[in-house]
Amino acid sequence: MxxxxxxxxxxxxxxxxxxxxxxxxxxxxxxxxxxxxxxxxxxxxxRIPERVVHAKGAGAHGYFQVYKSMKPYTKAKFLQEPKKKLPVFVRFSTVVGGRGSADTVRDPRGFAVKFYTEDGNYDLVGNNLPVFFIRDAIKFPDMVHAFKGAPDTNIPSASSAHNRFWDFISLTPESTHMIIWLFSDRGTPKSYRMQEGFGVNTYVWVNAEGRAVYVKYHWKPKLGVQNLDRHEATRLAGIDPDYLTRDLHDAIAKGEEVEYELDVQLMDIADEFKQNFDPLDPTKTWPEDKSPLMPVGKMVLNRNPENFFAEVEQAAFCPASIVPGIEFSADKLLQGRTFSYADTQRHRLGPNYLQLPINRPIVPVDNNQRDGAMQIGQFSGSVNYEPNSLAGGMSKEAPEEGTPRVYQLEGEVTRRKISITNDFAQARERYRSFSKMDQEHLVDNLIADLMHIDKPIQQRVIDNLTKADPELGRSVAGDLKL
Ligand code: HEM
The missing domain is CATH 4.10.91.20 (Cytochrome C Oxidase; Chain J)
Incomplete structure (x- = not known):
């Protein structure tokens, strides 16, 4: 050496x-x-500030490859060419616990993918569950306050078994569907290699003719979905708090390839009001018999980070990082997310965080932002503005490729709940789709949490579960002696 x-x-x-x-x-x-x-x-x-949510995570590098061109639906360049392998970086995470918390506690898991495309970076920032607790971003800070440590005691650090969590949830009926997912054994996945991923929010794909379609994303693990039961998850949180992090790292270190298939569901925008739910509501899934899954490509993770801090801690994923061919829907949760991530990253990492190697696009970045803390760009010349004549007009605006999507918006300016809420039907369908064993686990997992909380809050939770499914409400209430 x-x-x-x-x-x-x-x-x-x-x-x-x-x-x-x-x-x-x-x-x-x-x-x-x-x-x-x-x-x-x-x-x-x-130490830098930890992420305000998703503080504990594990990352891996790899590639993405489409099976067949998505040209009829989107002009996004990275979804066109089946021969191309595109570099990606992925970070999996828990949501509620702080940076040192245990991996196997009940929690959604983050599933964030950064695609380094020839049109700049595209981030698909998803979770392992297909729905979310709330549907309006303005509720997110309250939700996270209620889930995280109490402001007076900082208890608990990574667990839902407490009054504040259930107080908020029981007053938020739209969370009932998410609770059925989270308190099934899906809330304690066995491995990041054995969990699904979902974009949750609805995005818009736009093709070269300017035609738009709604899209929802799904990742399917090649190893299938496998979960821990509550007892095993609790045991592992004690003896190996880094269980999921270690599992991912060790598999890749042994040379195993960790593979997921990317599927999408598409929905014609003209059909959006023909459903019995609002398709832009992230507390809902789109039934797969009406919007079948279409395979798009595969992602393979095959390289561990070498410096955790530089690559994983400093990674900055953001749902606002989109590329031509992909746009936002009017989903109110997504709209709020598009502001929040880059805002927190400027605070967490500094204004030039996109110059860090893990966040930097693989294509040159050319704009007139030359200053700010930790500037490391290589610039020359006296022109840092546009339009200009002194630098021959350079750099110019890029030409538009394809026909842009043009659409009309109208409506009154208001703060109002969406009108088609239908908050319990999909919770019911999900519960009824479970096997007997999965239903028993759900009830057992709920009781293990709810037994620790105050009676009036228990009663409100039961009321919501009963609206979803009377039998579920009765089973949980019976064991709680309500
Ligand atoms: C209004 C709703 C939401 C808001 C305001 C929000 C906000 C945030 C913020 C501020 C972070 C920390 C980012 C950082 O420091 O780098 C974060 C991380 C994250 N969020 Fe959200 N979030 C919301 C909903 C969601 C939903 C619905 C999903 C899943 C579809 C999700 C998935 C993630 C993931 C995976 C991370 C971690 C990214 C990483 O690994 O670095 N979030 N979120």
Whole structure:
């Protein structure tokens, strides 16, 4: 192995890394020990703010490849060419717990994919469950406050078994469908390699003729879906809090390829009001018999990060990172998400966070943003504005490719709930689709949590479960002696 020697950050050789610079062999230590000061000052700053949600995660690199061109539906360049392998980076995460929390607690799991495309980065920031607790982003800070540690005690750190969680949930009937998913064994996946992923929100695909269609994304793990039961999940949280992180890392380190298929559901925009639910409501799924899954391509994860901090901690995924051919729907949760992520990332990582290697597009970035903390761009010349004549008009606006989608919007300006809420029908269908064993696990998982909370809140939860399915409500109420 090539001999290397230690240096300071300025590149100056370090000849003694064991002893501080002192007066005599005991001290005191001198302020002029710049080597010590640099080392300690760096160490003092080695933590950045953790993500406000999804703080604990694991990442992997790999590639994505389409099976067949998606040209009829979208002009997105990375979805056109079956021969091409596109680099991706994925981060899986738990949601509620802080950075040091256990992997196997009941929680949704984040499933965030960064596609490094020739038209810039596309981020598909999804979860392992197909629906969400709420449908309007304005409720998200309250929801997360209620789920995370209490403001006075900081208890609990990563668990739903407490009054505040259920207080919020029981007053939020649209969460009932999500609760049926979360308290089934899907809330404790056995491996990040054995979980599905869902975009949850509805996006819009636009083709070169400007024709638009609604789209929902699904990831299917090649290994199939496998979950832990509550007892095993609890045991693992004690003996191996990094169980899911280790499982992903070790599989890839052994040379195993971790594979998922990307499927989409498409819906004609003209059909959006023909359903008995609002298709842009993220507390709902689209029935697969009416909107069948269409296979799009595969993703293979085959390389572990080498520096967790640089690649995983500093990774910044954002649902607003879209590319031509993909647009946002009017889904109110998605609309709020498009603001929140980059905003928090400017705070968490600094204004030039997209220059970090893990976040940087593989295509050149060319705009006039030359300043801001930690600027590392290579620029020259005196022109940092557009339009200009002094730099020959460069850099110019890019030409539009294809016909842009043009659509009309009209309506009164209002703060109002959507009118087709239908909050319990899909919760009921989901519950009834379970096997006997899955239904028993759901009831058992709910009771294990609800037994710790106050009676009036228990009663409100039962009321919502009963509206979903009277038998489910009765089973849970019976065991709680309500
Ligand atoms: C209004 C609703 C939501 C808001 C305001 C919101 C906000 C946030 C914020 C601020 C972060 C931290 C980002 C960072 O520091 O890099 C985050 C992370 C994340 N969110 Fe959301 N979120 C919402 C709903 C959702 C939904 C519905 C999903 C799933 C479809 C989701 C999936 C994720 C994932 C996977 C991460 C972690 C990304 C990573 O691995 O770095 N979120 N969210």
């Amino acid at each position: 090539k001999k290397r020697h230690l240096t300071t950050n300025q590149g100056v050789p370090v000849t003694d890394n064991q002893n501080s610079l002192t007066v005599g062999e005991r001290g005191p230590v001198l302020l002029q020990d710049v080597q010590f000061i640099e080392k300690m000052a760096h160490f003092d700053r080695e």
